[in-house]
Amino acid sequence: MTSTAFPQYPMPPLSLASTIRLSSGYLMPRIGLGVYQIPIAECPRVVWTALTAGYRHIDSATSYRNERPCSIAIAASETPRSEVFFTTKLPPKLRGYEKTKESIHGVLAENPELDGYIDLYLIHAPYGTPEDRRGQWRAMVEAQKDGKIRSLGVSNYGVHHLDELKGWIDAGDGGVISVGQWELHPWLGRKDIVGWCQREGVAVQAWSPLVRATRMEDPLLALLVKKYGKTPAQILLRWSLQMGFTPLPKSTHDERIRENADVFDFELTNEEMDTLDTEMYEPCSWDPTKERI
Numbered sequence: 001m002t003s004t005a006f007p008q009y010p011m012p013p014l015s016l017a018s019t020i021r022l023s024s025g026y027l028m029p030r031i032g033l034g035v036y037q038i039p040i041a042e043c044p045r046v047v048w049t050a051l052t053a054g055y056r057h058i059d060s061a062t063s064y065r066n067e068r069p070c071s072i073a074i075a076a077s078e079t080p081r082s083e084v085f086f087t088t089k090l091p092p093k094l095r096g097y098e099k100t101k102e103s104i105h106g107v108l109a110e111n112p113e114l115d116g117y118i119d120l121y122l123i124h125a126p127y128g129t130p131e132d133r134r135g136q137w138r139a140m141v142e143a144q145k146d147g148k149i150r151s152l153g154v155s156n157y158g159v160h161h162l163d164e165l166k167g168w169i170d171a172g173d174g175g176v177i178s179v180g181q182w183e184l185h186p187w188l189g190r191k192d193i194v195g196w197c198q199r200e201g202v203a204v205q206a207w208s209p210l211v212r213a214t215r216m217e218d219p220l221l222a223l224l225v226k227k228y229g230k231t232p233a234q235i236l237l238r239w240s241l242q243m244g245f246t247p248l249p250k251s252t253h254d255e256r257i258r259e260n261a262d263v264f265d266f267e268l269t270n271e272e273m274d275t276l277d278t279e280m281y282e283p284c285s286w287d288p289t290k291e292r293i
């Protein structure tokens with residue numbers, strides 16, 4: 001097997017402060033803290049720990065119901081708002097132009113600590129009709145022009161959804177797809193989608209980069225754990241970074257939040273990257289890329 005998707009060899013030296021320049025012109029930090037299922041009461045401590053450890057990227061969503069504690073924690077931290085890259089997402093149940101406009105307005109109205117802008121706004125899933133999706137994008141493009149959103153993107157779009165959106169953009173609807181977010185790990189490589197993004201200059205974020213801790217004992221990881229003296233989580237995150245992805249590990253534990261950021265002192269070889277290229281399709285959660293409508 002050869003390494004085909006996003007070859008990044010030799011790797012440029014990376015650190016937790018490393019960023020990717022998006023097609024919007026803005027910089028996106030190379031690792032983000034995922035906050036899905038982090039309870040409201042725990043969220044401030046978790047975000048504080050992450051910012052203190054050097055994270056500068058938080059991945060939330062309106063449907064996670066924790067934008068509020070995240071933005072309060074950012075404001076209460078010693079990190080200026082301008083140095084934090086905050087993502088949120090349009091809830092999957094909200095369809096079309098008006099609902100999207102209202103939702104973006106709601107996020108900013110309820111979270112004045114965000115200083116009037118969202119760094120990255122994603123359509124959480126390609127549900128609804130093509131017209132719904134077109135309206136959602138149109139509202140996002142307008143919000144970007146108004147300075148309410150800095151970079152636009154989609155999550156869980158299949159290649160057919162990406163082609164559909166590119167068609168509208170090419171037809172004059174405006175906007176640029178700067179980021180796409182998908183479940184990605186060695187057991188779910190999605191080479192078709194990743195290849196599309198590579199051709200179109202779309203930065204790829206990896207959700208569930210730790211496979212929700214379900215594969216930590218996998219023999220594929222064991223040899224690398226031993227060789228590098230790193231944990232299975234760190235091997236998975238290093239794989240993700242070397243694939244060119246921006247992983248979004250979630251943890252509620254302070255020591256794991258720090259562990260997940262300690263991945264910059266080793267590098268997997270090309271051969272090791274190839275052993276992790278399983279070509280399997282084993283999602284650990286939902287997969288809206290398969291939506292046909």
Ligand SMILES: NC(=O)c1ccc[n+]([C@@H]2O[C@H](COP(=O)([O-])OP(=O)(O)OC[C@H]3O[C@@H](n4cnc5c(N)ncnc54)[C@H](OP(=O)(O)O)[C@@H]3O)[C@@H](O)[C@H]2O)c1
Nearest residue numbers: 034035036059207208209210211212213233249250251252
């Ligand atoms: N766009 C989408 O549709 C979508 C869908 C799902 C997720 N996401 C985003 O991606 C983020 C990450 O995905 P995820 O939360 O599903 O899963 P994940 O990050 O792959 O895994 C999280 C699980 O791994 C555990 N864990 C974290 N660090 C660990 C370590 N060093 N050692 C052992 N276990 C560790 C966590 O437990 P503890 O918390 O107990 O430490 C938790 O059970 C989400 O938080 C969210 O921001 C997006």
